[in-house]
Amino acid sequence: MSKKKDRRETTPPLSKSALRRQREREQRLETILGAAQTLFAADGYHKASMEKIADTAEVSVGTLYFYFKNKEDLLVKLLGQIGFDLRNMLGSAFKNADLSLAGIREAGRIFFEDFCPNHPENIAIFFRESVGQGEVVEAHRKKIFDKLIDDVCQALMRVCENQGGRFQSDLSAEVMATSIMGMFERLAYHNLIWQDRSAELKTIGQDAIDFIIGGIERLVR
Template identity: 30%
Template sequence: MENKSKPKYKLILDAAVDVIAENGYHHSQVSKIAKKAGVADGTIYLYFKNKEDILVSLFEEKMGQFVSRIRNEIDQLDRADEKLYKLIEMHFSQLAEDPSLAIVTQLELRQSNKTLRLKINDVLKGYLALMDAILTEGMEDGTFYSQLNVQLVRQVLFGTLDEVVTNWVMKDQRYELVDQAEDVHYLIYNGLRDHG
Protein backbone atom coordinates (compact mmCIF):
# COMPACT_ATOMS: atom_id res chain seq x y z
CA MET A 1 0.00 0.00 0.00
CA GLU A 2 1.24 3.48 -0.78
CA ASN A 3 1.79 6.27 1.71
CA LYS A 4 -1.32 7.62 3.46
CA SER A 5 -0.03 11.18 3.14
CA LYS A 6 -0.33 11.08 -0.66
CA PRO A 7 -3.06 13.41 -1.99
CA LYS A 8 -4.95 10.64 -3.82
CA TYR A 9 -5.42 8.72 -0.54
CA LYS A 10 -7.41 11.60 0.96
CA LEU A 11 -9.22 12.20 -2.35
CA ILE A 12 -10.38 8.56 -2.45
CA LEU A 13 -11.53 8.64 1.19
CA ASP A 14 -13.51 11.86 0.67
CA ALA A 15 -15.09 10.39 -2.47
CA ALA A 16 -15.92 7.20 -0.56
CA VAL A 17 -17.78 9.19 2.13
CA ASP A 18 -20.00 10.81 -0.53
CA VAL A 19 -20.57 7.64 -2.56
CA ILE A 20 -21.37 5.47 0.49
CA ALA A 21 -23.67 8.15 1.96
CA GLU A 22 -25.53 8.41 -1.34
CA ASN A 23 -25.73 4.72 -2.33
CA GLY A 24 -25.21 2.75 0.88
CA TYR A 25 -22.14 0.63 1.54
CA HIS A 26 -23.40 -2.48 -0.26
CA HIS A 27 -24.28 -0.55 -3.44
CA SER A 28 -21.07 1.46 -3.51
CA GLN A 29 -18.85 -0.22 -6.06
CA VAL A 30 -15.17 0.62 -6.04
CA SER A 31 -15.64 1.91 -9.61
CA LYS A 32 -18.16 4.53 -8.36
CA ILE A 33 -15.70 5.67 -5.71
CA ALA A 34 -12.91 5.86 -8.31
CA LYS A 35 -15.11 7.89 -10.67
CA LYS A 36 -16.07 10.34 -7.91
CA ALA A 37 -12.41 10.69 -6.89
CA GLY A 38 -11.39 11.21 -10.53
CA VAL A 39 -8.95 8.29 -10.53
CA ALA A 40 -8.72 5.01 -12.45
CA ASP A 41 -10.30 1.96 -10.75
CA GLY A 42 -6.86 0.33 -10.45
CA THR A 43 -5.46 3.35 -8.61
CA ILE A 44 -7.71 2.57 -5.64
CA TYR A 45 -5.97 -0.79 -5.20
CA LEU A 46 -2.62 0.97 -4.83
CA TYR A 47 -3.98 2.43 -1.59
CA PHE A 48 -6.60 -0.06 -0.38
CA LYS A 49 -7.04 -3.85 -0.41
CA ASN A 50 -10.80 -3.75 -1.03
CA LYS A 51 -14.00 -1.83 -0.28
CA GLU A 52 -13.98 -2.93 3.38
CA ASP A 53 -10.45 -1.55 3.74
CA ILE A 54 -11.70 1.78 2.33
CA LEU A 55 -14.50 1.90 4.91
CA VAL A 56 -12.20 1.07 7.85
CA SER A 57 -9.52 3.50 6.61
CA LEU A 58 -12.13 6.20 6.15
CA PHE A 59 -13.34 5.69 9.72
CA GLU A 60 -9.76 5.62 11.10
CA GLU A 61 -8.80 8.79 9.27
CA LYS A 62 -11.97 10.77 10.05
CA MET A 63 -12.22 9.51 13.64
CA GLY A 64 -8.54 10.35 14.19
CA GLN A 65 -9.13 13.94 13.03
CA PHE A 66 -12.37 14.10 15.04
CA VAL A 67 -10.73 13.01 18.32
CA SER A 68 -7.64 15.15 17.73
CA ARG A 69 -9.77 18.30 17.28
CA ILE A 70 -11.80 17.55 20.42
CA ARG A 71 -8.65 16.79 22.45
CA ASN A 72 -7.03 20.07 21.34
CA GLU A 73 -10.11 22.05 22.39
CA ILE A 74 -10.63 20.39 25.78
CA ASP A 75 -6.93 20.72 26.62
CA GLN A 76 -7.57 24.50 26.77
CA LEU A 77 -10.20 24.04 29.51
CA ASP A 78 -9.76 23.56 33.24
CA ARG A 79 -12.98 22.08 34.58
CA ALA A 80 -14.33 18.62 33.82
CA ASP A 81 -17.89 19.90 33.25
CA GLU A 82 -16.59 22.40 30.66
CA LYS A 83 -14.62 19.63 28.98
CA LEU A 84 -17.73 17.46 28.93
CA TYR A 85 -19.75 20.26 27.31
CA LYS A 86 -17.03 20.91 24.72
CA LEU A 87 -16.87 17.19 23.84
CA ILE A 88 -20.68 17.04 23.37
CA GLU A 89 -20.78 20.27 21.35
CA MET A 90 -17.90 19.24 19.09
CA HIS A 91 -19.27 15.73 18.59
CA PHE A 92 -22.44 17.33 17.20
CA SER A 93 -20.80 20.20 15.30
CA GLN A 94 -18.25 18.04 13.47
CA LEU A 95 -20.93 15.66 12.21
CA ALA A 96 -23.32 18.52 11.41
CA GLU A 97 -20.59 20.06 9.22
CA ASP A 98 -20.29 16.83 7.23
CA PRO A 99 -23.75 15.26 6.81
CA SER A 100 -22.40 12.60 4.42
CA LEU A 101 -19.93 11.45 7.07
CA ALA A 102 -22.76 11.43 9.62
CA ILE A 103 -24.79 9.12 7.35
CA VAL A 104 -21.80 6.80 6.95
CA THR A 105 -20.96 6.67 10.68
CA GLN A 106 -24.53 6.42 11.93
CA LEU A 107 -26.06 4.11 9.34
CA GLU A 108 -23.58 2.40 7.05
CA LEU A 109 -21.05 1.33 9.67
CA ARG A 110 -23.86 -0.39 11.62
CA GLN A 111 -24.76 -2.82 8.86
CA SER A 112 -21.30 -4.23 8.58
CA ASN A 113 -20.06 -7.72 9.33
CA LYS A 114 -18.50 -8.77 12.63
CA THR A 115 -14.86 -8.41 11.47
CA LEU A 116 -15.56 -4.89 10.30
CA ARG A 117 -17.35 -4.03 13.57
CA LEU A 118 -14.35 -5.22 15.58
CA LYS A 119 -12.00 -3.04 13.52
CA ILE A 120 -14.32 -0.07 14.02
CA ASN A 121 -14.48 -0.70 17.78
CA ASP A 122 -10.68 -0.60 17.80
CA VAL A 123 -10.74 2.83 16.18
CA LEU A 124 -13.28 4.07 18.74
CA LYS A 125 -11.02 3.18 21.69
CA GLY A 126 -9.17 6.53 21.58
CA TYR A 127 -12.42 8.47 21.75
CA LEU A 128 -13.81 6.35 24.58
CA ALA A 129 -10.52 6.79 26.50
CA LEU A 130 -10.93 10.57 26.14
CA MET A 131 -14.41 10.30 27.68
CA ASP A 132 -13.00 8.15 30.50
CA ALA A 133 -10.32 10.77 31.20
CA ILE A 134 -12.92 13.57 31.53
CA LEU A 135 -15.11 11.44 33.81
CA THR A 136 -12.16 10.37 35.99
CA GLU A 137 -10.92 13.96 36.26
CA GLY A 138 -14.39 15.11 37.33
CA MET A 139 -14.61 12.36 39.96
CA GLU A 140 -11.19 13.28 41.33
CA ASP A 141 -11.78 17.05 41.54
CA GLY A 142 -15.28 16.78 43.00
CA THR A 143 -17.13 18.01 39.89
CA PHE A 144 -18.79 14.61 39.49
CA TYR A 145 -19.93 12.05 42.04
CA SER A 146 -16.80 10.22 43.23
CA GLN A 147 -18.26 6.70 43.04
CA LEU A 148 -19.25 6.66 39.37
CA ASN A 149 -18.91 3.46 37.36
CA VAL A 150 -16.79 5.09 34.62
CA GLN A 151 -17.34 2.32 32.09
CA LEU A 152 -21.13 2.44 32.49
CA VAL A 153 -21.29 6.25 32.42
CA ARG A 154 -19.11 6.31 29.29
CA GLN A 155 -21.53 3.86 27.60
CA VAL A 156 -24.46 6.10 28.57
CA LEU A 157 -22.65 9.22 27.34
CA PHE A 158 -21.52 7.71 24.04
CA GLY A 159 -24.90 6.02 23.52
CA THR A 160 -26.71 9.32 24.10
CA LEU A 161 -24.53 11.27 21.66
CA ASP A 162 -24.78 8.47 19.13
CA GLU A 163 -28.58 8.27 19.34
CA VAL A 164 -29.04 12.05 19.10
CA VAL A 165 -26.93 12.11 15.90
CA THR A 166 -28.70 9.03 14.46
CA ASN A 167 -32.08 10.67 15.08
CA TRP A 168 -30.86 13.84 13.33
CA VAL A 169 -29.68 11.77 10.33
CA MET A 170 -32.98 9.83 10.18
CA LYS A 171 -34.93 13.09 10.25
CA ASP A 172 -32.95 14.27 7.17
CA GLN A 173 -31.05 16.88 9.19
CA ARG A 174 -34.14 19.09 9.42
CA TYR A 175 -32.93 20.90 12.54
CA GLU A 176 -29.67 22.21 14.00
CA LEU A 177 -27.84 19.33 15.63
CA VAL A 178 -25.59 21.61 17.70
CA ASP A 179 -28.70 23.13 19.34
CA GLN A 180 -29.09 19.81 21.19
CA ALA A 181 -25.71 20.17 22.96
CA GLU A 182 -26.92 22.30 25.89
CA ASP A 183 -29.83 20.00 26.77
CA VAL A 184 -27.71 16.87 26.45
CA HIS A 185 -25.00 18.43 28.65
CA TYR A 186 -27.59 19.48 31.25
CA LEU A 187 -29.04 15.98 31.36
CA ILE A 188 -25.68 14.17 31.60
CA TYR A 189 -24.02 16.69 33.92
CA ASN A 190 -26.90 16.69 36.40
CA GLY A 191 -26.85 12.93 36.45
CA LEU A 192 -23.10 12.91 37.16
CA ARG A 193 -22.61 15.68 39.70
CA ASP A 194 -22.36 15.06 43.39
CA HIS A 195 -25.75 16.00 44.86
CA GLY A 196 -24.47 15.51 48.42
Protein backbone atom coordinates (compact mmCIF):
# COMPACT_ATOMS: atom_id res chain seq x y z
CA MET A 1 0.00 0.00 0.00
CA SER A 2 2.82 2.40 0.86
CA LYS A 3 4.55 1.60 -2.43
CA LYS A 4 1.42 2.54 -4.37
CA LYS A 5 1.16 5.75 -2.40
CA ASP A 6 4.80 6.54 -3.13
CA ARG A 7 4.28 5.95 -6.86
CA ARG A 8 1.33 8.33 -6.88
CA GLU A 9 3.27 10.98 -5.04
CA THR A 10 6.19 10.76 -7.46
CA THR A 11 4.06 10.84 -10.63
CA PRO A 12 5.39 13.81 -12.59
CA PRO A 13 2.93 16.59 -13.45
CA LEU A 14 1.65 16.88 -16.98
CA SER A 15 3.79 18.92 -19.30
CA LYS A 16 2.49 22.17 -20.75
CA SER A 17 1.96 20.52 -24.11
CA ALA A 18 0.00 17.67 -22.48
CA LEU A 19 -2.15 20.15 -20.57
CA ARG A 20 -2.77 22.06 -23.80
CA ARG A 21 -3.86 18.87 -25.58
CA GLN A 22 -6.16 18.03 -22.66
CA ARG A 23 -7.77 21.47 -22.84
CA GLU A 24 -8.19 21.12 -26.59
CA ARG A 25 -9.90 17.73 -26.18
CA GLU A 26 -12.26 19.16 -23.57
CA GLN A 27 -13.02 22.19 -25.73
CA ARG A 28 -13.63 19.96 -28.75
CA LEU A 29 -15.99 17.81 -26.71
CA GLU A 30 -17.97 20.86 -25.61
CA THR A 31 -18.12 22.11 -29.20
CA ILE A 32 -19.48 18.76 -30.39
CA LEU A 33 -22.08 18.67 -27.62
CA GLY A 34 -23.11 22.24 -28.42
CA ALA A 35 -23.54 21.39 -32.10
CA ALA A 36 -25.59 18.28 -31.29
CA GLN A 37 -27.72 20.21 -28.84
CA THR A 38 -28.52 22.89 -31.42
CA LEU A 39 -29.30 20.42 -34.21
CA PHE A 40 -31.36 18.03 -32.06
CA ALA A 41 -33.50 20.94 -30.88
CA ALA A 42 -33.83 22.68 -34.26
CA ASP A 43 -33.97 19.82 -36.77
CA GLY A 44 -35.02 16.93 -34.55
CA TYR A 45 -33.01 13.95 -33.37
CA HIS A 46 -33.69 11.78 -36.43
CA LYS A 47 -32.81 14.46 -38.98
CA ALA A 48 -29.58 15.47 -37.26
CA SER A 49 -27.06 13.07 -38.81
CA MET A 50 -23.60 12.46 -37.41
CA GLU A 51 -22.18 14.00 -40.58
CA LYS A 52 -24.17 17.19 -40.03
CA ILE A 53 -23.19 17.34 -36.37
CA ALA A 54 -19.52 16.96 -37.32
CA ASP A 55 -19.84 19.68 -39.96
CA THR A 56 -21.55 22.07 -37.52
CA ALA A 57 -18.88 21.38 -34.89
CA GLU A 58 -16.16 21.84 -37.54
CA VAL A 59 -14.59 18.46 -36.85
CA SER A 60 -14.19 15.35 -38.98
CA VAL A 61 -16.69 12.53 -38.74
CA GLY A 62 -13.84 10.35 -37.50
CA THR A 63 -13.20 12.77 -34.65
CA LEU A 64 -16.87 12.70 -33.75
CA TYR A 65 -16.82 8.90 -33.55
CA PHE A 66 -13.66 9.10 -31.42
CA TYR A 67 -15.72 10.86 -28.74
CA PHE A 68 -19.07 9.11 -29.25
CA LYS A 69 -19.81 5.64 -30.56
CA ASN A 70 -23.11 6.75 -32.15
CA LYS A 71 -25.81 9.41 -32.11
CA GLU A 72 -27.62 7.68 -29.26
CA ASP A 73 -24.48 8.01 -27.15
CA LEU A 74 -24.47 11.75 -27.87
CA LEU A 75 -28.09 12.11 -26.81
CA VAL A 76 -27.48 10.23 -23.56
CA LYS A 77 -24.56 12.52 -22.75
CA LEU A 78 -26.70 15.60 -23.37
CA LEU A 79 -29.50 14.20 -21.23
CA GLY A 80 -27.05 13.68 -18.40
CA GLN A 81 -25.93 17.30 -18.59
CA ILE A 82 -29.48 18.63 -18.74
CA GLY A 83 -30.59 16.45 -15.85
CA PHE A 84 -27.61 17.54 -13.76
CA ASP A 85 -28.27 21.22 -14.43
CA LEU A 86 -31.97 20.90 -13.65
CA ARG A 87 -31.39 18.94 -10.44
CA ASN A 88 -28.74 21.43 -9.37
CA MET A 89 -31.05 24.42 -9.95
CA LEU A 90 -34.06 22.91 -8.21
CA GLY A 91 -31.99 21.36 -5.43
CA SER A 92 -30.44 24.71 -4.56
CA ALA A 93 -33.90 26.23 -4.20
CA PHE A 94 -34.98 23.49 -1.80
CA LYS A 95 -31.82 23.76 0.29
CA ASN A 96 -31.89 27.55 0.53
CA ALA A 97 -35.53 27.78 1.66
CA ASP A 98 -35.00 26.86 5.32
CA LEU A 99 -37.23 23.77 5.09
CA SER A 100 -40.39 25.66 4.24
CA LEU A 101 -42.91 25.69 1.41
CA ALA A 102 -41.01 28.72 0.13
CA GLY A 103 -38.48 26.26 -1.27
CA ILE A 104 -41.16 24.52 -3.32
CA ARG A 105 -42.40 27.86 -4.58
CA GLU A 106 -38.89 29.05 -5.43
CA ALA A 107 -38.11 25.81 -7.27
CA GLY A 108 -41.21 26.36 -9.40
CA ARG A 109 -40.22 29.95 -10.10
CA ILE A 110 -36.75 28.87 -11.16
CA PHE A 111 -38.13 26.20 -13.49
CA PHE A 112 -40.66 28.46 -15.23
CA GLU A 113 -38.84 31.79 -15.13
CA ASP A 114 -35.19 30.75 -15.43
CA PHE A 115 -34.78 27.26 -16.85
CA CYS A 116 -37.57 27.22 -19.45
CA PRO A 117 -37.04 30.62 -21.12
CA ASN A 118 -33.23 30.54 -20.93
CA HIS A 119 -32.74 26.94 -22.06
CA PRO A 120 -35.29 26.25 -24.83
CA GLU A 121 -32.96 23.77 -26.53
CA ASN A 122 -32.73 21.74 -23.33
CA ILE A 123 -36.53 21.74 -23.03
CA ALA A 124 -36.87 20.46 -26.60
CA ILE A 125 -34.29 17.70 -26.08
CA PHE A 126 -35.40 16.63 -22.61
CA PHE A 127 -39.16 16.65 -23.17
CA ARG A 128 -39.47 15.95 -26.91
CA GLU A 129 -36.44 14.60 -28.77
CA SER A 130 -35.42 12.04 -26.17
CA VAL A 131 -38.88 10.44 -26.01
CA GLY A 132 -39.22 7.05 -27.71
CA GLN A 133 -35.61 6.85 -28.84
CA GLY A 134 -34.89 3.30 -27.74
CA GLU A 135 -34.39 1.40 -24.53
CA VAL A 136 -31.02 2.92 -23.63
CA VAL A 137 -32.23 6.52 -23.93
CA GLU A 138 -35.52 5.74 -22.21
CA ALA A 139 -33.72 4.08 -19.31
CA HIS A 140 -31.57 7.18 -18.97
CA ARG A 141 -34.62 9.48 -19.05
CA LYS A 142 -36.29 7.35 -16.38
CA LYS A 143 -33.19 7.49 -14.20
CA ILE A 144 -33.14 11.29 -14.39
CA PHE A 145 -36.86 11.64 -13.70
CA ASP A 146 -36.62 9.18 -10.80
CA LYS A 147 -33.87 11.30 -9.27
CA LEU A 148 -35.84 14.51 -9.78
CA ILE A 149 -38.96 12.98 -8.24
CA ASP A 150 -36.92 11.67 -5.32
CA ASP A 151 -35.39 15.14 -4.81
CA VAL A 152 -38.86 16.69 -4.61
CA CYS A 153 -40.17 13.85 -2.44
CA GLN A 154 -37.34 14.25 0.07
CA ALA A 155 -37.85 18.03 0.12
CA LEU A 156 -41.57 17.59 0.79
CA MET A 157 -40.91 15.20 3.66
CA ARG A 158 -38.38 17.60 5.20
CA VAL A 159 -40.84 20.47 4.93
CA CYS A 160 -43.59 18.39 6.51
CA GLU A 161 -41.35 17.26 9.35
CA ASN A 162 -40.05 20.79 9.95
CA GLN A 163 -43.60 22.12 10.23
CA GLY A 164 -44.55 19.42 12.73
CA GLY A 165 -47.14 17.84 10.48
CA ARG A 166 -47.55 14.57 8.64
CA PHE A 167 -48.87 13.58 5.27
CA GLN A 168 -52.30 12.06 4.84
CA SER A 169 -50.75 8.72 3.85
CA ASP A 170 -47.34 7.11 3.41
CA LEU A 171 -47.64 7.68 -0.34
CA SER A 172 -48.64 11.35 -0.19
CA ALA A 173 -45.13 12.78 -0.64
CA GLU A 174 -44.40 10.46 -3.57
CA VAL A 175 -47.76 11.23 -5.20
CA MET A 176 -47.16 14.97 -4.85
CA ALA A 177 -43.56 14.77 -6.10
CA THR A 178 -44.58 12.74 -9.16
CA SER A 179 -47.46 15.14 -9.85
CA ILE A 180 -45.18 18.17 -9.54
CA MET A 181 -42.65 16.84 -12.04
CA GLY A 182 -45.44 15.68 -14.34
CA MET A 183 -46.99 19.13 -14.24
CA PHE A 184 -43.66 20.82 -14.92
CA GLU A 185 -43.08 18.55 -17.91
CA ARG A 186 -46.55 18.96 -19.41
CA LEU A 187 -46.69 22.73 -18.96
CA ALA A 188 -43.24 23.17 -20.49
CA TYR A 189 -44.17 20.96 -23.43
CA HIS A 190 -47.56 22.59 -23.96
CA ASN A 191 -46.39 26.20 -23.68
CA LEU A 192 -42.96 26.03 -25.30
CA ILE A 193 -43.08 23.16 -27.81
CA TRP A 194 -46.71 22.88 -28.91
CA GLN A 195 -47.07 26.65 -28.89
CA ASP A 196 -44.93 29.65 -28.05
CA ARG A 197 -46.23 31.23 -24.87
CA SER A 198 -42.83 32.05 -23.43
CA ALA A 199 -43.95 35.60 -22.68
CA GLU A 200 -46.60 34.21 -20.33
CA LEU A 201 -44.43 31.72 -18.48
CA LYS A 202 -44.26 33.81 -15.32
CA THR A 203 -48.05 33.84 -14.95
CA ILE A 204 -48.31 30.16 -15.94
CA GLY A 205 -45.69 29.28 -13.36
CA GLN A 206 -47.38 31.28 -10.61
CA ASP A 207 -50.70 29.57 -11.28
CA ALA A 208 -49.05 26.14 -11.31
CA ILE A 209 -47.20 26.73 -8.06
CA ASP A 210 -50.29 28.11 -6.31
CA PHE A 211 -52.09 24.93 -7.37
CA ILE A 212 -49.21 22.76 -6.12
CA ILE A 213 -48.90 24.55 -2.78
CA GLY A 214 -52.64 24.18 -2.24
CA GLY A 215 -52.39 20.45 -2.88
CA ILE A 216 -49.48 20.07 -0.48
CA GLU A 217 -51.33 21.93 2.26
CA ARG A 218 -54.40 19.77 1.65
CA LEU A 219 -52.42 16.55 2.13
CA VAL A 220 -50.49 17.70 5.21
CA ARG A 221 -52.30 17.24 8.52
